[in-house]
Amino acid sequence: MHEALGARFTEFAGWLMPVQYTGAIEEHLAVRTAAGLFDVSHMGRLEVRGRDALTLIQKVTCNDAARLRDHQVQYSALTTERGTFVDDLTVYRFREDHFLLCVNAANREKDLRWIRQHREDEEAEVYDVSDQMAQLALQGPAATEILQPLTDVQLDHIRFYWFEQGEVAGVSALISRTGYTGEDGFELYIPAASAEWVWNRLLDAGQSAGMKPCGLAARNTLRLEARLLLYGHDMDETTTVWEADLGWIVKLEKGDFIGREALRRQKAEGLRRKLVGFEVLDRAPAREGYPVLIHGRVVGQVTSGSYAPFLRKNIGLTYLPIEHTAIGTRFHIRVRGREVEAEVVPTPFYKRPR
C-alpha cells in the first residue's frame, strides 16, 4: 500500500519501512501544522496477563506502574542491575491483571526473554502479540478533528497518556493519546488484517485537513525536536537512566526493582556524564557518530543529530562530562575533519503551543 504512494523504503529491524512519501521536510512540517499518519507496526507489543501482572511489571521497570489507573499509559524503562536500559517502553494498563507493553522493534525478543527470565513466583505470563496487531500513529494538531468522524469514542475525553477501546472505521481498536512527535495525537492498535483498510480510511479522512503519510525520516526529526530518545542511539545497556536525563521515570521509593540499588548509588555519588541537547553554531548538520571535543580532546560522540526542519537549526544530543553540561556551554564537533562549534541548549528543542 505504501508503494502506491511513492514511498521509498529501508530495512529496519527486519521490517521493510517507508523512509519517506512526499519528502521528509514536507512530512515533518505537516505534523507540526496539520497532521501526519505513520505506520508504526514494526514496534514490539508484549502482553502481560495474570494475577501478579502488576507485581512483575513493577519488578522489571523503574517507573511506578502502581500509580497507573485502568486505561492509563506510562513511559518507563526496563532496567539492568546496573540501572542501564534493557529498553524504554510504554506501559498500558487495562486492569491490574492485564497490561500491554509497547517496546522497540529491535528489542522485542530480548525484552520478552528478559521479563520471562526475571519472573520467579509471580503468577503472570508474558506473550509477544506484535504480529497480531498493526499500529498506526496519527499525529498533529488536526488529529482529533480527523479521527473523530471515524470513531464512536469521544476523543475529547481521552487525556494525554490515557487510552480507550472502541471502533475506528468499523474495526475494533485501542485508541491511545500518545505519540513520538511532540504533538498531540493518537496511536491506534488494530488487528493486523485490518491495517490497510484503516490506513486508507484515515488517509481519506485527513486529506482536506492537509494530513500527509509520513515515513521514518520525518519520525526521526520530529522525535529529535521534541527530545524524545531513541534506543540504541541515545541510550542503551551502557547508559543509566539518570545519565540519559530521564530521572523523572525513576521512582526509587516505589519498592524494589531491578537496577534500583545501582540507581540509588549513582544518585548518591553523583553523575559523571549526562545527555544534553545542543545546537550547532554552523550550517553543517552534526550527525550521529561525529566526534565531540572539549578543549581539543574527544570526549564522546553525537548520539542523534540532524537538521531540524521546523526549528530550521542543526540540533542533536550527546553525552558530556557533567562539568560541561550547563546551558550555554560551548564545545566542538568534528564534521568531516572540520571542528564546528556547538552550544548546550535547553530541551525539548521544540515544545508545542498549548
Added chain:
Amino acid sequence: MRMATYPEDCLYTREHEWIRVEDDVGVIGITDYAQEALGDIVYVELPSVGDHFSQGEPFGNVESVKAVSELYMPVSGEVVEINEDLAESPQLVNEDPYGDGWMVKITLSDPTELETLMSASEYEEYVKEERQKEK
C-alpha cells in the same frame, strides 16, 4: 513518480554529477535523479575558489535530512567560482538541479577527460539500470 530529466547540453558521471562546458569553464552540479534520490537537501559543503581537483576526486558533500553524500569531480580542474546561494538556500539543488542549484565552476586542465563521461542518453540508460537494481 515524475520522470527525471537529462539535459542534452550536459555530460554525466556514474556518481550522478553533471558538467556543462561553456567556453573554457565547466559548470558542475548533481543530477535530477540524484537530488530526487537524496531527498530534501539541507546542506552543501563546497571547496574554496583556487582549489584544484583531479578527475574523480571528492570536492565536497551534499547532505539531505537522511544522509551525507560525497561529490566527485567529473574532470580535473581548478575551482574558479562556487555557488554562494547554496549556503543560504541548499534546497535550490532540489528545485533546479541543472540551473540555480549548480555547485562549482572550474577551468578544465584536460578537456580530453570529457570523452570519458556519459551523454544525456547514455546517462538515462544508466539511471534505468540503477533503478532496476533498487528493486
